[in-house]
Amino acid sequence: MAVTKETVYIKGEKNVEVTKSDVTLGDILTMECANPDILPKLKALRLFKFIDDPKKEKKKGRSRTVVSVLRIIECIHEKYPSLDIQNLGPPDIIVTYEDQKTAGVMIHGIKTGAVVMITFVGAAFSIMAFNNDVDVSKLFSQIYELLTGKPSDGFTILELTYCIGLIIGILVFFNHFGKKRFSVDPTPMEVEMRLYENDIQTTLVETYARKEKEVDVGTTNRVGSHRN
Numbered sequence: 001m002a003v004t005k006e007t008v009y010i011k012g013e014k015n016v017e018v019t020k021s022d023v024t025l026g027d028i029l030t031m032e033c034a035n036p037d038i039l040p041k042l043k044a045l046r047l048f049k050f051i052d053d054p055k056k057e058k059k060k061g062r063s064r065t066v067v068s069v070l071r072i073i074e075c076i077h078e079k080y081p082s083l084d085i086q087n088l089g090p091p092d093i094i095v096t097y098e099d100q101k102t103a104g105v106m107i108h109g110i111k112t113g114a115v116v117m118i119t120f121v122g123a124a125f126s127i128m129a130f131n132n133d134v135d136v137s138k139l140f141s142q143i144y145e146l147l148t149g150k151p152s153d154g155f156t157i158l159e160l161t162y163c164i165g166l167i168i169g170i171l172v173f174f175n176h177f178g179k180k181r182f183s184v185d186p187t188p189m190e191v192e193m194r195l196y197e198n199d200i201q202t203t204l205v206e207t208y209a210r211k212e213k214e215v216d217v218g219t220t221n222r223v224g225s226h227r228n
Helices: 038-043 069-079 105-134 136-148 157-174 188-210
Strands: 007-012 015-018 022-024 029-033 046-049 062-068 084-087 092-098
Touching (some): 029 038, 046 062, 046 069, 062 069, 157 188
Antiparallel strands (some): 062 092
């Protein structure tokens, strides 16, 4: 099929999740071209297929692979060799395929309750261990007796303000309470999670490249095959 000289801009995310085993370019990329008639055809191009075994047509469960942008450009040029491809995204894309199996409401409730209990007990234990390590109760008792001249009974204004201040400090540090944010900045937990995700993605890309399991130029259109 003859196609006039056109420039196609493609952009993919570092990590993409798909819900079907047949992966097309439109599943993992966003595209832009001055000729809008080309885009639907490009998005429909099949890039590869997740398989568990060459004799099986469907892979159950979850699978993951890394796709090189060079393979994407090769796939486009196989159909439209005259197109000029400009990549605006990362050089490698992690594609995860997972069957959409939703658990029941009871399972979600049990998981949520377990996470809440573990988080609550862990946080309470950490605070108590810290207070016991630095002996905060003894320190408050000495300060109270120094200021008032009376012995502390263990529950004074110092303990009360300490508890309130601890709650406020946690809320301000984590920058949100429930769904309400106190500022537009990402929370420290979100920052750490993004750093962790970046490390995971870098490790996956390097691992697949070293084991020659990356979907790159010259590979077959089925995941699991080594380079030709």
